[in-house]
Amino acid sequence: MDTSTAMSGKLVSFDATKSMILQGRCLCIAGDEQLLEKLPKGVWIGGSIPYFMAAEGGLCDQERLYVTEIENFLGVPRISFYSADELKTLSTDAPANGYSIIIIPANSPAHEEYAANAPLYEDMYLKPIVGWISGVHLNDLQRLRPSVMNGQIGEPSSRQAVVMHVELDPNRVAEVHTINCFNQGQGDTIAFKESGFSVKNCLINGHETNFARYLKLGSADTRLPLVADYCGMLVNVSIKQVNEDSVELYAPVFSGVDYRLAQPIDNYLDTFQQALPSNTETIQFSCNCILNYLYSELEGKKIAIGGPMTFGEVAYQLLNQTLVYLTVTKT
Amino acid sequence: MNDSEFCKSVIGVSAPWEVTRVKITSGEKRIDIWVGIATKGGLLSRASKALKAGPVSSWRHLNMANHQVYVHCENPDAIGDHTYSWVGQPGLELTRGMAKRVVRLLSEGVSYGLVCAILKLQLKDVWPIKRALDEGRLLLGGKRVTVAQKRKAANTSPEDSLNEPGNESVPAIDAVVWERVAAGDMDEYIRPIALKLLVTKIRGQLQNIHDREDRLVKLNEIRRYVVKHERSLERELAFLNEHTAS
Numbered sequence: 060m061d062t063s064t065a066m067s068g069k070l071v072s073f074d075a076t077k078s079m080i081l082q083g084r085c086l087c088i089a090g091d092e093q094l095l096e097k098l099p100k101g102v103w104i105g106g107s108i109p110y111f112m113a114a115e116g117g118l119c120d121q122e123r124l125y126v127t128e129i130e131n132f133l134g135v136p137r138i139s140f141y142s143a144d145e146l147k148t149l150s151t152d153a154p155a156n157g158y159s160i161i162i163i164p165a166n167s168p169a170h171e172e173y174a175a176n177a178p179l180y181e182d183m184y185l186k187p188i189v190g191w192i193s194g195v196h197l198n199d200l201q202r203l204r205p206s207v208m209n210g211q212i213g214e215p216s217s218r219q220a221v222v223m224h225v226e227l228d229p230n231r232v233a234e235v236h237t238i239n240c241f242n243q244g245q246g247d248t249i250a251f252k253e254s255g256f257s258v259k260n261c262l263i264n265g266h267e268t269n270f271a272r273y274l275k276l277g278s279a280d281t282r283l284p285l286v287a288d289y290c291g292m293l294v295n296v297s298i299k300q301v302n303e304d305s306v307e308l309y310a311p312v313f314s315g316v317d318y319r320l321a322q323p324i325d326n327y328l329d330t331f332q333q334a335l336p337s338n339t340e341t342i343q344f345s346c347n348c349i350l351n352y353l354y355s356e357l358e359g360k361k362i363a364i365g366g367p368m369t370f371g372e373v374a375y376q377l378l379n380q381t382l383v384y385l386t387v388t389k390t
Numbered sequence: 391m392n393d394s395e396f397c398k399s400v401i402g403v404s405a406p407w408e409v410t411r412v413k414i415t416s417g418e419k420r421i422d423i424w425v426g427i428a429t430k431g432g433l434l435s436r437a438s439k440a441l442k443a444g445p446v447s448s449w450r451h452l453n454m455a456n457h458q459v460y461v462h463c464e465n466p467d468a469i470g471d472h473t474y475s476w477v478g479q480p481g482l483e484l485t486r487g488m489a490k491r492v493v494r495l496l497s498e499g500v501s502y503g504l505v506c507a508i509l510k511l512q513l514k515d516v517w518p519i520k521r522a523l524d525e526g527r528l529l530l531g532g533k534r535v536t537v538a539q540k541r542k543a544a545n546t547s548p549e550d551s552l553n554e555p556g557n558e559s560v561p562a563i564d565a566v567v568w569e570r571v572a573a574g575d576m577d578e579y580i581r582p583i584a585l586k587l588l589v590t591k592i593r594g595q596l597q598n599i600h601d602r603e604d605r606l607v608k609l610n611e612i613r614r615y616v617v618k619h620e621r622s623l624e625r626e627l628a629f630l631n632e633h634t635a636s
Contacts, residue, residue: 144514148503179521181502184588185618232622235583290577290586315594375587390621 068127068345068366070113073097076124080210085136087160087223087344088210089367090124092195095208096215103210104138104221106162106193107203110352110368117357117368121196125367127344131387132157133226138211140219143172150182154226158233158385160344161190163220165205165370173220174311174377175254184375187233189385190222191346192371205370231389233343235374238364238382239293240330240351241321243286249273249318258312259305270306274298282354284380285318295321297350297379309350309370310377327355331362331382339363345384346372354380397423401451401461401476401487410464419457425476426464449478450515451485458510461485482518484511492519559627560617561634568609570633572596579629582622588615 068087071079073094079086080101088095088105095105109121129136141149141161146169153159163170170192177183193205207221208214227233249270250262261270274281284295285308296318297309312318324330345366351357352368364384372383391399393412401423403409408428414421424446447466451459461476463469469477475487482489488509495505502520506513561567570576572593580586592608599605616623616630 144512147513147517151502178587178591181520184584184591185615187584234622237583289590290574290580292583292586292590313594315597316590375584 068125070111070115070120070123070125072123076126079126079128085129085132085223085225086210087127087129087162088124088208089191089193089346089369091121092203092206092215094121094124095206098208098210100213101210102136102138103208104160104162104223105208105210106164106191106221106367106369107206108191108194108349108367108369109196110194110349112347112352112357112362112365112368114361114365116359116361117352118359119196125365127366129160129223129225129343131227131231131343133228136226137224138209139222139224140209140214140216141169141222142219143168146172146177146220147180149177149188149222150180150186152222153182153186153188153224155186156229156231157224157226158187158189158235158387159225160223160385161188161220161373162207162222163190163192163371163373164207164217165192165194167205167218167220169218169220170371171256173373174256174371177376178313187235187385188373188375189235189344189346189383190373191367191369191383192373192377194349194370197349227387231387233385233387236336236384236386237292237372237374237378238331238334238384239286239295239378239380240324240327240334241284241286241293241295241380243288243293243319244283244322246320249285249320250316251312251314251318254311254313256308256311257305258308269304271301271304274301274306279320280323282350283321283323285312286321287313287316287318294376295379295381297348309379324355327351328357328360328362335363341386341388342384343387345382347382348372348380350380351382397421400454401459402474403476406468407474414457421454421457421459422462423451423459424462424464427468447478449476449485450483450488450511451476452487452491453510479522482522483515484519489519492516496520559631560613560620561630563606563610563613565630565634567630567633568613569605571612571630572609575633576626576629579625581625582619585612585615585619585623585626588612 077098080099080103086103088103089108091109092107109119111118111125163173193207195203195205204217206215206217209221247263251258258270260267263273281298281301284297287294296312299307299309345364346369347366349368349370372378372381374383394409397412398409403425406427407425409423410426411424446462446464448460448462451461473486476485478485492505502516505516589612592612595608596605
C-alpha cells in the first residue's frame with residue numbers, strides 16, 4: 060500500500076492562496092470571510108473561520124488562510140451549492156469512487172437540515188463524506204453570520220452548504236476517520252423521546268425528568284459532551300447552553316439513542332497524542348472542533364493533525380468535539 | 391362534457407363529492423380542481439355548508455395532458471377515513487394517486503432524481519414519501535404499504551430486488567447472519583466508521599419493523615455497504631462467512 064500520496068493543509072498568506080488558485084489547483088480553504096470573498100474564481104470551496112491548528116500550534120488568525128490542496132483526483136471535482144432542500148441528494152450525487160467535502164454555515168437552514176436528517180439520506184454511509192460547519196470569530200457572534208464560498212462562481216452563501224465532489228481513480232480508496240478523546244462516563248443513561256437541537260425533558264435511567272434541572276442539580280460540567288456509543292464509535296453531542304427549563308445543543312440528540320455524560324479528561328493534549336494514527340501521511344483533509352480549542356486551551360499548543368477549528372465537524376453526519384480526517388490510499 | 395365533468399371523470403370523483411370548479415392556466419401548464427360535497431341540485435346542503443368552515447386542503451395529483459394537477463378539497467373534514475386517490479394522506483403534499491405512482495417507480499429501481507423528472511415533482515415532495523415508507527407510515531388505499539406489496543406492484547421477485555450483484559464471498563441477504571449483525575454480534579469486528587453508523591441506524595429502524603421482507607430491505611442496506619467495500623472489510627467478511635457457515 061502506497062502511503063505517501065497525501066499532503067496536509069497549511070496556513071498561508073492571501074497572496075499565496077490567490078496564486079495557488081490561479082495556478083488551477085484544487086483547494087479547500089478556511090479563513091476570514093472578507094479574505095475569502097476577495098479570492099479569485101477557481102476550483103475551490105471555502106468556509107469562514109479564523110481558528111486553526113497550524114504547524115506552529117493552535118491560533119486565531121484573520122490575516123492568513125488555511126489551505127488544503129486536493130490531490131490525486133480524477134477529472135475536475137464538481138462544486139455546487141446545496142440548499143436545505145437539495146441536501147437529500149448529496150450522497151447520490153457523489154461519485155461512485157471518491158469522496159465529498161461539505162462546508163455548511165452555522166445556524167443556517169442547511170445546518171439544521173443536515174444535522175437532523177443526514178443519517179436518513181439515500182446512500183448515506185456508502186460514499187465518504189467529510190466537512191465542517193463554518194463560523195466566525197467568537198467576538199463577532201452577534202455581528203456576523205458564518206458563510207461558505209463556492210469558488211467556482213465566486214459567490215458566498217450564509218444559507219446554503221457548499222460541496223466539492225472528488226472522484227478518485229479505481230486504485231485509490233478514501234476513508235473517513237475520527238479521533239474522539241472522550242469516553243462515556245459511568246453515570247446515568249440519558250435518553251430523549253424527541254430528536255432535536257433543543258431539549259426539555261429526558262429519560263434518566265428510564266425515568267422522565269427535565270434535562271436542564273438534571274444538569275443543574277448534578278452540577279454537571281457542561282464542557283463535557285453527551286456521548287453515545289454507535290457500535291463502538293463514540294459520537295459526541297456538545298452542550299451549548301443550559302436555560303431555565305431547556306438545554307440547547309450544538310448537534311441534535313436522537314430519540315432511541317442512549318447517551319451518557321463524558322468522563323472528564325485530565326489532559327486533552329496527552330490523550331489526543333495517544334490517539335493519533337501512526338501514519339499521518341495519507342491524510343487528505345482534516346478539521347477539529349472549536350470547543351476542543353477552547354476547553355482544552357489549545358492556543359499555542361501543537362497537535363500533529365492540523366486544520367480549521369470549526370463550529371461542528373462532519374464525518375457522514377454532524378459531530379461535536381471530534382477531530383475528523385480523511386485518508387486517501389492506493390490499493 | 392364541460393371541464394368539471396371531464397375532470398370529475400378523470401380523477402375519479404364520485405358522490406357525495408363533486409368537482410365544483412376547474413381553472414386551467416395554460417401558460418403555467420397547470421390545472422387546479424376544486425372538489426366539494428355535492429347535493430342533488432349541485433349546491434351545498436346546510437349540513438355540508440357547515441363542513442366548509444375549515445380551511446381548504448390541497449395536494450398535487452397525477453399529471454394530466456402534460457399539465458400539473460392540483461386538487462383542492464373544500465370540505466376536508468368530510469373525508470374521514472376514506473382513501474380516495476385524489477386525496478392526500480395527512481402530512482403529505484401528494485394525493486394517494488400520485489404517491490402510488492412515486493412508490494411504483496421507486497420500487498422499480500428508478501432513482502429519486504428521475505422520479506422527480508418523470509412526474510415533474512420536486513424532491514421536497516417525494517422525500518416525505520420515502521420517510522413514510524421507511525417508517526412504515528405510508529397508507530395507500532387504506533393499507534400500510536409493505537415491501538412485498540411494492541414488489542408485487544413492480545412485478546419483481548425478492549431475489550431480483552434484494553440481492554445486489556456482488557462477489558460470492560458476501561453472504562446472501564436471506565442468510566441469518568445479517569440479523570445477527572443488526573443485533574450487535576459483529577460490532578467488535580467493525581472497523582470503518584461508516585459501517586458502524588449504518589449498522590446503528592438500521593438497528594434503530596428495525597425496532598419498529600416486524601415484517602420479514604421489510605426487515606430484509608433494511609438489512610440489505612448493510613449488505614450493499616459490504617458488497618461495495620468488500621476489498622477493505624477483511625475482518626467483517628471473516629465474521630460474516632464464519633457465522634453463515636456455522
